[in-house]
Amino acid sequence: MSSSRKWLRRLVVAALLALLAGAAAGWWWLNRPLPLRNERAEVSIEPGTTPREVVNLWVEAGVDVPAEALYQWFRWSGQARRIRAGSYEIGAGTTPRELLDKMVRGEETLEMLRLIDGWTFRQVRQAIAAAPNLKQTIAPLSDQQVAQLLNLPNGVVEGHVFPDTYAYSRGVSDITVLRRAAAAMERHLAAAWPARAEGLPLPNPEAALVLASIIEKETGVATDRSRIAAVFVNRLKIGMPLQSDPTVIYGLGERFDGNLRRVDLVTDTPWNTYTRAGLPPTPIAMPSLASLQAALRPEPIKALYFVARGDGSSVFSESLDDHNRAVNQFQKGPRK
Known part of the structure; x- marks a missing residue:
């Protein structure tokens, strides 16, 4: 074998060894945890962000690797253009391969906003204000302005958002989440x-x-819901005032200090169902699906009265005499 052929063979072998060494080093790097400057790193990727800009976001967020190395991995993988917009978070132990997979699959880090059955929109506002990483836009707006943004009828937002737990991406606006809640209530209704x-x-x-x-505000135990609905439906049919304390409380607004007084029951407001017959002009809270269903399919009973036993449940009566006996037995106070 000539010296030139030996030299060429050695060159090929060296190149192959270098290639194998490079591949091994690359494999090792791809499966090695990324070094982080802090315990966690998080980024929000907007639609249209380029792969190189994504890399820069991660490096700025605390991923302590050369940006070019991470960018070349994204390019070499063939998946750089499949990275999805969203909010992402990684912690110790995340490898370059896992980081890219997370963004390609769209495994966002989501926050949760929980809206509780029976809350008023004032309480919804408080929950939104305290929600982490939720873009705040409705704080300076009136309820009517919020209703207009949600395309709600008559400019009323009270009761028109459905109580549930809503997941959202970090940085999304509060009105975006409220649109989902309003759409959910519209669907259920x-x-x-x-x-x-x-x-x-x-x-x-x-x-x-x-x-x-x-019904939502009056119900203490779920088993009473359809019977409470029946009482109010029966009263509406005969023109009898609903005489619901929660409606009076709603009409008082921020003036209510937790103690409902007899003077409040005779002080007229649009929501005082002691002084006004029929339904109040707007909902007084967010009803659950169970309360919606109870309102539309009440239990077929003739009761016109109910009084709380003190354990959350109620006693139902068809006559005023029976109701008065129940009141004397279980409590003294305004009758329903």
Whole structure:
């Protein structure tokens, strides 16, 4: 074998060894945890962000590697253009391979906003203000302005968002989450309305929503819900005032100090169902799906009265005499 051929062979072998060494080093780097300057690193990727800009975001967020090395991995993988917009977070132990996989699959880090059955929109505002990483936009707006942004009827937002737990990406706006909650309430109400019982004194779905909100606030135990609905439906049918304390409390607004007084029951407001017959002009809270269904399919009983036992449940009566006996037995106070 000539010396030139030996030299060429050695050169090929050296190149192959270098290639193998490079591949091994690359494999080792791809599966080695990324060094972080802090315990965690998080970024928000907007739509249209380029792969190189994504790399720079991670390096700025605390991923302690050369940006060019991370960028070349993204390019070499063939998946750089498949990175999805969203909010992402990594901790110790995350490898370059896992980082890219997370962004390609869209495994965002999500926050949660929980809206509770029976909350008023004032309480919803408080929850939104305390929600982490939620872009705040509605704080300076009136309820009517929020309703307009949500395309709600009559400029009323109270009761028109559905109580549930909503996941959201970090940096998303509060109005975006509220649009989902309003759409959910619209869907539930639209599904419940056609299944309503015959002969209800409810002219439209909005009236059902108002009644459902009262049922929500009056119900102490779930088993009483449809019977409480029946009491209010029976009263509406005969023109009897609903006499619901929660409606009076709602009408008092921030003036309510936790103690409902007899003077409050005779002080007229649009929501005082002691001084005004029929349903109040708006819902008084966010009703649950169970309360919506109860309002539209109340239990077929003739009760006109109920009084709380003190354990969350209620005693139901058809006559005022029976109701007065129940009041004397279980409590003294305003009658329903």
